[in-house]
Amino acid sequence: MKMNIQTEKLWLIEHLLKIQDEFLLHQLKTLIENMNRKIGEESIEPMPIETFYARIEESEKALERGEIITQDALRKEIGTWKKR
16 A cells, blocks of 8 residues: 555654664654754754744644644544545
């Protein structure tokens, strides 16, 4: 089955969240850092603290507006994508 890029990313996120092995996580991080260097992205700059706080505020407002989805609901939605 061919997945689009967003589906691939969601699959990776879902599986990364399940990993409990610190060594494996370190290895994956190293792999990503090495790949970034190979494709010319010498480093990924951290976002400014102001941007970080602004994103937190917007997320809290979205939560207050009820613009959320539970993890279970998201998994069910992802399950429908795999069947397409």
